Amino acid sequence: MTPFRVSIVAAIAAVILLLVILELIRSRRLQERYALLWLLTGIVILILSAWRGLLAKLADLVGIAYPPSALFVLASFFVLTVLLHYSTVISQLADQNRILAQRLAILEHDLRSREEED
Amino acid sequence: MAELAQPVVESIEPELARRRRIAIVPAYNEEHTVARVIEEIRAFDPGFAIVVIDDGSTDRTAVAAERVGVQVLRLPFNLGIGGAVQTGYQYALDNGFDLAVQVDGDGQHNPQEIARLVDPILAGQADMVVGTRFAEGGGYRGTRLRRVGIHLFAGLVSLMVGQRVTDTTSGFRAVNRKGIRLFAADYPHDYPEVEATVLLARHRLRMVEVPVVMRIRETGSSSITALRSVYYMVKVLLALFIGLFRRYSTPLEEP
Secondary structure, eight states, X not given: OOOXXXXXXXXXXXXXXXXXXHHHHHTTSSOHHHHHHHHHHHHHHHHHHHOHHHHHHHHHHHTOSSHHHHHHHHHHHHHHHHHHXXXXXXXXXXXXXXXXXXXXXXXXXXXXXXXXXX | OOOOOOOOOTTSOHHHHHSOXXXXXXXXXXXXXXXXXXXXXXXXXXXXXXXXXXXXXXSSHHHHHHHTTOEEEEOSSOOOHHHHHHHHXXXXXXXXXXXXXXXXXXXXXXXXXXXXXXXXXXXXSOSEEEEESSSTTOBOOOXXXXXHXXXXXXXXXXXXXXXXXXXXXXXXXXXXXXXXXXXXXXXXXXXXXXXXXXXXXXXXXXXXXXXXXXXXXXXSOOSOOHHHHHHHXXXXXXXXXXXXXXXXXXXXXXX
């Protein structure tokens, strides 16, 4: 069984994480679509730290002897998922950035040639 | 769009003179060489429209190019050779050109050799022509490491496109309207030449190599330094590998 203290600390950390995310969304510093994975991370960790029986069962299922380790494994899995998601977002932004730069260069050129004609 | 000057050089093939032709000159910090490259292109054929893409230079490349009276597209920041060249193809597409030649702004390509480059296109034998340093008649001096890398890619790309390719990293190329349309819509990033060759084959466009002699760079340094070579190799290998499984759907017909 997970030591009681580990559960308390993990639960508090999850609650803080959730509150910070909600505040970031509220103040419009974080868009909902990018917050979803984070919210899911916080909720899952909160549930597993509160529901200690479930965590023990889960750890047993995948062969982890010490249940709190399962909590860490799960947390790092979510963090990896979030990072991978961000990499795709960055790639997309870089692409859009390139297209904007190219369009801008051509538009600026057209604008200047038009000004010279006038 | 500036009016195209009528060719005055008699040696220009009549077939070339009939084409709406443009030289795409990517330049990144080439203020000392870009004007001479432009003059050399004009000396070869004054009928070439010339567009210089200033790839976010920190020197006066754009000013040097404008001073000799060519069109200059200024990218707001450095995109790398792929993004810069693609801007040129987009410009060529927008302005209805049907023959485009890529000539580096650093002076390593000899514009006199454009004649050889455009020949297979004028004859209708190819959609893209690449100036190669390794085919018979060409000459190349470079470090052994770079030669090994270039040959490795050449072998790999030859396998992938089912045609012998000797120089996949040459940026001295000519394309027809089909090629312009393809590259305006889809052009690889960082180190684009290798992938562009495969991309072209995937779209069933025809590629031909002609031997050229490249000059030794006068100023600046190659965009591929020793340290970057490894990154370059891995990145291109990954891109080639993924490219095998990618679906290509760029529309190539005129709308």
